[in-house]
Amino acid sequence: MLITSPHNPRISKLQDLYTRRGRKKSGLFLMEGPHLLEVLLDAGIVPREVYFQPELLQRTVKGRVLLERLVHSAGLSDDQLIEVSERVMDVLSDAQTAQGVVSVLPLDVFSPARIYAKRLPAHRPVLLILDNLADPGNMGTILRMALAADVHAVLLTANCVDYYNPKVLRAAAGAHVA
Template sequence: MPVISSPLNPRVALLRELHTPRGRKKHGLFLMEGPHLLKELLDRAVLPLEVYYQPDLLARTAEGQALLERLLTGAVAKQALIQVSVRVIEALGDAQTSQGVVAVLPLAAFSYEEVAARRPPALRPTLLILDRLADPGNLGTILRTALAADVAAVLLTPGCVDAFSPKVVRAAAGAHLALPLAEEQQWDEIGRRVREHCGPQLRVFLAEAGAPQLYYEQDLCQPFALIIGNEAHGPSAAARALATSQLSIPLANGVESLNAAMATGILLYEAVRQQRQRRSTEKQ
């Protein structure tokens, strides 16, 4: 296939639509940008539908050079590998400085069910619920942290930023590959999933600045759900209705609240600490 050199090429125009939620929904596709994410895909045997690459930009780093060699020696089907100009790869990507490669992937391969089926079974007490989270950087960082903390799954309510937007995908740094993620979840469905996760003892903690119960005073070893509310407006009425208790992170020096991603990380890793401590104690 000849090199695509013009950003006005119809193929490029179609892929540019994937920068919008409407375009992703219309075509059932999304983009992953950069050699690190594409390497993660290939390592997990999740093959992209197409890979657009600019060899000079991709070869600027050792990671990019290794990926380029892998692509050119058959890591993806030959017809799926498409060389483009610098202008085209910059038009396809969302990052300020292009890393030289963009992969096109089907949304269906990253459904909750598909990702859960690929994940090794394990005891995962934490279910994370994100209520109308608005900032792509926050969402991506939370997804990355949730995977690192081995959260069971992440549920997103209507009104959350699109989890497959380029900014979220980039910030999540590969979390979409291994973390079960359900978007546009209505609260009755969230309630059903919470009951299924927690069993007979419903434990739903709502993160709320100023709540009298401190996060490290809670038992985070038994199955529980954690709700993180909107950055500016806090949790919704439906979130409050589902919660069985509120918890907070102590703050000093007049600080009213923490960034949503930072707060989520603190709470998730307290759960990790408690769970590891309990396993260590049980082994003794």
């Protein structure tokens, strides 16, 4: 399937996922970029849908490898793998420069139960509590550091930036999946 119009109803619904309200209403969120999609696929997580722009992906070696994987071995059906025009990708992209791929995932893909099931039990688990953290870039960085420090869980108070904010996801660089 190829989508060329930014006014396509499917694209409009995806744009809603860049807001906390849209994510909560649909139960879905977006992850943008080849690196994050590669991390998901390596972890055995198959997105609900992947929107991609082949010309943008083919600009880098990593993008070409990912494109090959998407088309041949990622476990995505034709209905889940949707090609879009550069204009549509620019509309879908939250980054200053579109990275060529946007994945749609259910919010529960990073649920505590799912994450704990993958972790080894800790003798003395370390918990990190974040309170009133408003900057998405800082939260993403803290999540990466928590992963490196083998923190068992990160707890967020209600007044923190949204965990699924696109800037948090980008700054965390895959720490959500680990």
